[in-house]
Amino acid sequence: xxxxxxxxxxxITKTGxxxxxxxxxxxxxxxxxxxxxxxxxxxxxxxxSFDVKDINKGEISDGYSVSRQAQAKFSLSLESAIPNxxxxxxxxxxxxxxxxxxxxxxxxxxxxxx
Amino acid sequence: QKEVEQDPGPxxxxxxxxxxxxxxxxxxxxxxxxxxRQYSRKGPELLMYTYxxxxxxxxxxxxxxxxxxxxxxxxxxxxxxxxxATYLCAMSAGSSxxxxxxxxxxxxxxVKP
Numbered sequence: 570x571x572x573x574x575x576x577x578x579x580x581i582t583k584t585g586x587x588x589x590x591x592x593x594x595x596x597x598x599x600x601x602x603x604x605x606x607x608x609x610x611x612x613x614x615x616x617x618s619f620d621v622k623d624i625n626k627g628e629i630s631d632g633y634s635v636s637r638q639a640q641a642k643f644s645l646s647l648e649s650a651i652p653n654x655x656x657x658x659x660x661x662x663x664x665x666x667x668x669x670x671x672x673x674x675x676x677x678x679x680x681x682x683x
Numbered sequence: 684q685k686e687v688e689q690d691p692g693p694x695x696x697x698x699x700x701x702x703x704x705x706x707x708x709x710x711x712x713x714x715x716x717x718x719x720r721q722y723s724r725k726g727p728e729l730l731m732y733t734y735x736x737x738x739x740x741x742x743x744x745x746x747x748x749x750x751x752x753x754x755x756x757x758x759x760x761x762x763x764x765x766x767x768a769t770y771l772c773a774m775s776a777g778s779s780x781x782x783x784x785x786x787x788x789x790x791x792x793x794v795k796p
Binding site: 676 | 689691719724725727728729732771773783784786787789
């Protein structure tokens with residue numbers, strides 16, 4: 570079984586709709602992250618969470634919100650989707666280690682906003 | 684200027700070639716350097732991890748870090764078609780208070796049989 574899972578894997582929606590992307594992990598990690606990936610722009614951090622009570626904005630948080638329901642679950646919401654939010658979205662996790670910030674990624678969700 | 688710069692390619696080489704992938708960065712606080720490999724329609728997976736300056740070898744892969752030049756490299760020897768993927772460099776200052784990685788744009792590599 571995969572350590573980091575994302576649902577759905579693909580989603581097509583319309584402008585103005587509310588969308589939730591979900592992430593679950595079995596690695597026992599405290600830290601979880603949401604990224605979006607666009608061609609030529611690499612991975613950009615949307616939000617990150619160091620534990621259930623800690624939520625932080627990343628580089629591009631406008632238009633997004635998150636919820637950390639449990640240590641193992643971290644969801645990303647688009648309250649009112651717009652076409653420029655069409656992208657590949659990745660969830661990642663990492664352990665609470667000072668010596669490394671190695672992150673482990675889920676398989677991604679391909680979101681299309683029409 | 685982006686904190687991490689990476690030539691997006693695409694880079695096309697024949698099977699068996701030596702491949703060199705590079706990133707430059709501007710933040711002298713970065714101490715941890717990683718290379719991720721991402722196959723099409725998959726999430727990135729950690730390939731190599733290096734702390735501070737120096738070299739690290741793992742099979743056909745060698746990661747080099749030159750902190751004085753703010754330059755990191757990934758070398759792939761005897762490249763195989765299965766190495767065809769996008770390679771992303773990533774780096775961190777390593778503070779337990781941030782845990783954030785900064786990624787390059789990724790270089791797309793194609794190894795032709």
